[in-house]
Amino acid sequence: MNFWQTFEGPIFALAPMEDVTDTVFREIVLSISSPKYLNVVFAEFTSVDGLCHPVGKDKVSHRLYISPTERKWLEKNKAKIVAQIWGSDPEKFHQATKIITQEYDFDGIDINMGCPVRKIVNQIACSELIKFPNLAKEIIIATKEATHLPVSVKTRTGIKTHNTEQWIANLLEAKPTAITLHARTQKMMSAYPAEWQQVKIAAELRNQIAAETPIIGNGDVISIDDALQKISQTGADGVMVGRGIFKNPFMFNYPQEEYTKEVRLKLLLRHLDLFLETWGDEKSYQIMKKFFKIYTSEFAGASDLRAKLMQTTNRNEVALLVSEHLDEQ
Numbered sequence: 001m002n003f004w005q006t007f008e009g010p011i012f013a014l015a016p017m018e019d020v021t022d023t024v025f026r027e028i029v030l031s032i033s034s035p036k037y038l039n040v041v042f043a044e045f046t047s048v049d050g051l052c053h054p055v056g057k058d059k060v061s062h063r064l065y066i067s068p069t070e071r072k073w074l075e076k077n078k079a080k081i082v083a084q085i086w087g088s089d090p091e092k093f094h095q096a097t098k099i100i101t102q103e104y105d106f107d108g109i110d111i112n113m114g115c116p117v118r119k120i121v122n123q124i125a126c127s128e129l130i131k132f133p134n135l136a137k138e139i140i141i142a143t144k145e146a147t148h149l150p151v152s153v154k155t156r157t158g159i160k161t162h163n164t165e166q167w168i169a170n171l172l173e174a175k176p177t178a179i180t181l182h183a184r185t186q187k188m189m190s191a192y193p194a195e196w197q198q199v200k201i202a203a204e205l206r207n208q209i210a211a212e213t214p215i216i217g218n219g220d221v222i223s224i225d226d227a228l229q230k231i232s233q234t235g236a237d238g239v240m241v242g243r244g245i246f247k248n249p250f251m252f253n254y255p256q257e258e259y260t261k262e263v264r265l266k267l268l269l270r271h272l273d274l275f276l277e278t279w280g281d282e283k284s285y286q287i288m289k290k291f292f293k294i295y296t297s298e299f300a301g302a303s304d305l306r307a308k309l310m311q312t313t314n315r316n317e318v319a320l321l322v323s324e325h326l327d328e329q
């Protein structure tokens with residue numbers, strides 16, 4: 001039995017998001033979530049070409065870093081962590097998977113067959129693999145052969161139009177341990193509402209041909225209640241949350257509580273401290289700015305404070321603004 005089959009209730013996952021779901025943000029989210037409502041977290045996607053390259057490996061390894069403190073939260077919450085890889089050459093998938101299995105401490109490997117970004121699909125990778133079903137299967141098989149870890153796939157419903165039934169049937173032939181279906185086509189990017197009817201189509205197909213393979217739906221989930229409704233309407237085994245976490249970092253804490261501005265702003269500072277402690281100069285301070293928005297909403301004066309935070313250049317300026325804001329209100 002692989003870990004995807006061990007959860008008692010529906011599966012709740014935090015999506016892989018580049019420059020967002022590093023070890024620091026994952027730890028922050030794990031630390032404020034109910035263990036029952038956050039079961040799996042994903043690392044940012046990592047290029048198999050990069051990982052297999054002697055110099056490139058150093059450049060991409062931050063994507064696979066799991067800090068000791070994140071590990072503690074994973075254990076405390078009994079949550080699993082999955083590395084996600086992308087590329088186009090099955091041999092490189094095989095090699096990269098061996099590296100991840102031997103040198104890192106992940107519970108699973110996920111293959112990105114969903115990213116729609118032009119410069120990536122031009123390399124016949126990610127969502128472009130939907131056009132190359134045999135290559136997609138070869139990649140899954142090559143990855144599975146390199147590891148004892150469960151190998152899952154995250155994908156979309158088609159290229160220009162939904163082709164869910166045929167595409168998911170093709171993937172299931174290679175027996176991935178789970179499939180996350182982002183309910184949009186490549187063409188839809190993330191600009192149109194997700195079409196959860198497609199998740200239902202995938203779940204029904206799975207019931208017929210691969211009952212043991214969880215189907216995780218993805219797209220526009222905004223709360224646990226929303227997730228539970230989508231699960232019951234589609235027959236999916238769980239949901240993956242992406243941008244919803246930007247609107248509500250406490251989303252996986254269920255039932256929801258009152259989150260005061262003190263709680264939000266202290267969390268912002270904790271996140272910033274952990275970011276600086278973990279990455280030092282390795283990552284730019286600018287990356288933190290996209291998170292300021294997450295913590296500055298739902299209280300009076302939030303947007304003014306946010307605008308000021310965006311002008312900051314270091315931790316001291318942030319701490320000063322936060323304490324001024326807390327004192328004056």
Ligand SMILES: Cc1cc2nc3c(=O)[nH]c(=O)nc-3n(C[C@H](O)[C@H](O)[C@H](O)COP(=O)(O)O)c2cc1C
Binds near residue numbers: 018
């Ligand atoms: C900033 C950002 C970075 C992303 N990076 C990845 C990634 O590395 N791998 C991946 O499979 N999807 C990535 N995605 C897509 C999300 O995982 C998710 O599929 C998508 O946002 C749809 O879910 P949502 O509607 O809940 O946001 C990214 C999305 C965003 C917004």
